[in-house]
Amino acid sequence: xxxxxxxxxxxxxxxxxxxxxxxxxxxxxxxxxxxxxxxxxxxxxxxxxxxxxxxxxxxxxxxxxxxxxxxxxxxxxxxxxxxxxxxxxxxxxxxxxxxxxxxxxxxxxx
Numbered sequence: 001x002x003x004x005x006x007x008x009x010x011x012x013x014x015x016x017x018x019x020x021x022x023x024x025x026x027x028x029x030x031x032x033x034x035x036x037x038x039x040x041x042x043x044x045x046x047x048x049x050x051x052x053x054x055x056x057x058x059x060x061x062x063x064x065x066x067x068x069x070x071x072x073x074x075x076x077x078x079x080x081x082x083x084x085x086x087x088x089x090x091x092x093x094x095x096x097x098x099x100x101x102x103x104x105x106x107x108x109x110x
Contacts, residue, residue: 006055008095020093022053029053029062029100032081032088038069039077042105056099060089063101070107078102 005019029051033041042050042065051064062085068077082100089098 025053032084040067
């Protein structure tokens, strides 16, 4: 499978371009979710990954499947995930056009 890269020009000092693998964005999203209590990234099912990254119309689109602790409000937790993942990607990569889709695929019990 070919590795897909997201490329950005270095506008400040015009030294060249910066290419980041989509796997980097997936790992950033996963680490941001792990920092949140009461949420787990869903297990990989077959060949389907739990966190994916694509480029659509010059936006980075992160889609993730998560499990939420049954004692939490799903809307609040989903909004928190979106905000944390977005902030982490902006902080680590300086890409600002990020869309985070959260699919709650189930619950877990502590």
